[in-house]
Amino acid sequence: MFKIAVLISGGGTNLQSIIDAIESKQINCKIEMVIGSREDIYGFERAKKHNIDTFVVNKKTYGEKFSDKILELTKGKVNLIVLAGFLSILEGKILEEFNNKIINIHPSLIPSFCGPGMYGLKVHEAVIKSGVKFSGCTVHFVNSEVDGGAILLQEVVPVYFDDDSKTLQKRVLEKEHIILPKAIKLISENKIEFIDGKAKIIK
Ligand code: GAR
Numbered sequence: 210m211f212k213i214a215v216l217i218s219g220g221g222t223n224l225q226s227i228i229d230a231i232e233s234k235q236i237n238c239k240i241e242m243v244i245g246s247r248e249d250i251y252g253f254e255r256a257k258k259h260n261i262d263t264f265v266v267n268k269k270t271y272g273e274k275f276s277d278k279i280l281e282l283t284k285g286k287v288n289l290i291v292l293a294g295f296l297s298i299l300e301g302k303i304l305e306e307f308n309n310k311i312i313n314i315h316p317s318l319i320p321s322f323c324g325p326g327m328y329g330l331k332v333h334e335a336v337i338k339s340g341v342k343f344s345g346c347t348v349h350f351v352n353s354e355v356d357g358g359a360i361l362l363q364e365v366v367p368v369y370f371d372d373d374s375k376t377l378q379k380r381v382l383e384k385e386h387i388i389l390p391k392a393i394k395l396i397s398e399n400k401i402e403f404i405d406g407k408a409k410i411i412k
Contacts, residue, residue, distance in 0.1 A: 210237075211288050212288050213289045214241055214242045214291070216244045216245070218245065218246045218247065218250065218297070221250065222385075223293035223314055224252050224255055224294075227293065227393065230393075230394075236394045238397050240259075242261065242287070244266055246266065276303045288310065288397070289312065290351075293389060309350055312396070314388070316381050317332050318363055319360060322344070324356055327356070330374045333374035333375075333377045336368060341368060345365040348360075348363075350408065360408065361392050362391060
């Protein structure tokens with residue numbers, strides 16, 4: 210059975226989309242654990258409702274050993290780490306041990322509106338301020354460059370003149386909830402090939 214760890218920092222609607230995709234048999238995998246960066250996040254309630262093991266790993270407690278602690282919890286136990294609204298940056302050994310085995314969902318069309326400090330509503334605020342007419346979301350592989358790994362899937366949404374960051378976020382999240390489970394399905398079915406640093410989907 211293909212096993213995943215889902216890492217979260219907030220409400221966990223993306224986590225929920227994975228739980229729903231598993232329950233409806235759209236993807237054949239098991240969420241082995243949910244790791245969160247704070248104790249009081251709603252995403253943990255979603256995990257507990259489905260009897261998924263939960264762990265809190267935060268920078269305050271683990272400092273420089275933060276990423277190593279996550280590696281300790283996941284190594285040998287999961288095939289893929291899914292960053293589903295996880296707002297801390299993974300560094301060091303975990304990136305080697307899980308090379309091409311960590312994915313992240315980002316709420317913009319990478320390489321626009323991404324990189325250090327760009328997360329959550331800040332992304333949508335920057336998108337609206339810029340005046341672009343389209344935004345979207347991206348699932349990409351994680352490497353040492355923030356939001357810089359190979360792009361796997363993207364979806365586009367329109368940006369309306371009257372949008373605020375919350376209305377745009379809602380529209381983008383609907384697409385996130387489609388492409389994140391789809392990305393897990395592709396990886397679990399071994400349908401990705403890496404060519405020249407790019408991810409090719411095998412039909
Ligand atoms: C999502 O919009 C996700 O793309 C974003 O945080 C939100 C989490 O929502 N992630 C980033 O900004 C990462 N740079 P959720 O907790 O409801 O899934």
